[in-house]
Amino acid sequence: MKFQALRGMQDLLPKQKATFRVIEDAAREIFSSYGFQELGMPLLESTALYKRVVGEATDIVEKEMYTFDDRNGDSLTLRPEGTAGCVRIAQQHGMLFNQVQRLWYTGPMFRYERPQKGRYRQFDQIGVECFGMPGPDIDVEVLLLCARLWEKLDLTDDITLELNSMGSAEARAGYRLALVEYLADYKDQLDEDSRRRLTSNPLRILDSKVEATKAILVDAPKLADYLDEESKQHFQGLCQMLDSLGIAYQINPSIVRGLDYYNRTVFEWVTSALGAQGAVCAGGRYDGLVEQIGGKATPGVGFAIGLDRIALLLDQKEKGENYPEVPLADIYVVSMGDESRLNAIALAERLRTVYPDRKTLVHCGAGKFKAQMKKANSHGAGIALLLGEEEVQNKQVTVKFLNTGDQETIKQDELVDFLALRSDGW
Numbered sequence: 254m255k256f257q258a259l260r261g262m263q264d265l266l267p268k269q270k271a272t273f274r275v276i277e278d279a280a281r282e283i284f285s286s287y288g289f290q291e292l293g294m295p296l297l298e299s300t301a302l303y304k305r306v307v308g309e310a311t312d313i314v315e316k317e318m319y320t321f322d323d324r325n326g327d328s329l330t331l332r333p334e335g336t337a338g339c340v341r342i343a344q345q346h347g348m349l350f351n352q353v354q355r356l357w358y359t360g361p362m363f364r365y366e367r368p369q370k371g372r373y374r375q376f377d378q379i380g381v382e383c384f385g386m387p388g389p390d391i392d393v394e395v396l397l398l399c400a401r402l403w404e405k406l407d408l409t410d411d412i413t414l415e416l417n418s419m420g421s422a423e424a425r426a427g428y429r430l431a432l433v434e435y436l437a438d439y440k441d442q443l444d445e446d447s448r449r450r451l452t453s454n455p456l457r458i459l460d461s462k463v464e465a466t467k468a469i470l471v472d473a474p475k476l477a478d479y480l481d482e483e484s485k486q487h488f489q490g491l492c493q494m495l496d497s498l499g500i501a502y503q504i505n506p507s508i509v510r511g512l513d514y515y516n517r518t519v520f521e522w523v524t525s526a527l528g529a530q531g532a533v534c535a536g537g538r539y540d541g542l543v544e545q546i547g548g549k550a551t552p553g554v555g556f557a558i559g560l561d562r563i564a565l566l567l568d569q570k571e572k573g574e575n576y577p578e579v580p581l582a583d584i585y586v587v588s589m590g591d592e593s594r595l596n597a598i599a600l601a602e603r604l605r606t607v608y609p610d611r612k613t614l615v616h617c618g619a620g621k622f623k624a625q626m627k628k629a630n631s632h633g634a635g636i637a638l639l640l641g642e643e644e645v646q647n648k649q650v651t652v653k654f655l656n657t658g659d660q661e662t663i664k665q666d667e668l669v670d671f672l673a674l675r676s677d678g679w
């Protein structure tokens with residue numbers, strides 16, 4: 254029997270992992286430049302936390318969590334998202350009262366969803382959460398931060414911003430009544446999911462992808478008409494700031510988000526390049542959440558980027574634009590026999606100290622001289638260093654420039670200076 258990865262669990266091979274690293278490095282640099290600090294969070298939390306924070310009637314809690322009892326009989330859940338854990342940490346460690354926080358985190362999340370391109374059961378998010386700032390200014394800051402990341406990854410033309418306001422809890426309750434009343438007349442024509450949501454989570458019906466349901470929704474009451482005055486002002490303030498800063502956006506009234514904690518600003522950065530899984534980053538405000546889990550009222554706003562989806566976008570672009578292959582080695586050290594292998598390893602160590610940014614590979618294992626040279630070429634190396642018996646005896650090394658075929662035998666002691674002088678050749 255051969256073992257296979259579990260359904261929806263991606264194996265990231267080195268090339269894919271390198272793409273993830275590019276995204277994470279870019280994010281790390283940008284988050285730091287906006288004054289955000291990194292947080293490390295457990296993969297496991299109590300199931301009760303997610304029920305409370307994400308919401309009992311959400312798809313995530315109803316049917317997507319990896320939940321199990323530990324040996325003590327406590328119900329635990331593999332984190333399906335990061336906001337709940339982050340809020341729990343901030344509250345537990347006294348980071349909220351009379352303070353502002355700008356935090357970020359990255360790592361795997363787990364949801365038992367139906368896998369398809371861009372949708373996995375284990376996926377990586379980079380998330381940001383801010384606490385203690387009630388105005389639209391911080392909403393703008395987090396959106397600018399995203400825009401800068403797309404720019405750095407050369408994805409500005411591929412991703413657009415969609416915004417909505419979900420108002421206050423009271424405003425939503427009023428709207429919910431109106432929506433349910435309207436939809437009740439069409440109950441039999443709604444799809445099965447939406448019919449179920451009519452009692453559990455009616456706002457989520459707005460998000461339906463089913464054409465017949467979408468048609469019914471065209472004349473449904475609009476959340477925007479039910480917004481409270483303060484939420485309206487908040488949203489206007491946000492839109493005005495985005496306009497003056499030149500950040501393009503579209504208002505999309507059907508963004509209601511799949512998690513229960515949001516109020517006021519909600520947003521999604523979307524692409525048309527990934528088919529059905531077009532949301533590459535999503536988030537919004539959650540001003541009532543800290544209080545809901547027993548803390549003092551603290552405004553919050555954040556988002557999470559789906560790393561897997563950004564990586565897919567970058568990969569698609571790469572194919573289109575024919576990016577050059579990154580070499581596996583810059584210097585490949587070829588040697589024959591035990592004594593010269595030891596010399597090769599010692600020489601490579603010296604080079605790694607002097608050139609920590611270059612990749613120096615020592616040929617390990619058997620292999621005739623010719624086969625080793627072939628490997629040097631297939632690794633994309635600029636230089637092969639050759640250590641035959643004669644070289645080792647004379648404390649010499651032959652440097653071969655693989656692009657031109659030029660080669661020269663020099664003293665090993667002179668190698669570092671020699672390579673520095675010829676740095677244009679490799």
Ligand code: HAM
Nearest residue numbers: 334336371372373376532533534535536555556557559
């Ligand atoms: P979310 O919309 O559930 O929000 O997820 C955020 C992003 O994670 C999505 O836009 C998508 O790019 C990615 N994502 C979600 N599920 C999957 C999946 N199954 N496979 C691949 N990628 C996926 C949250 O998680 C909130 N915690 C965001 C937030 C933070 N709101 C405020 N602060």
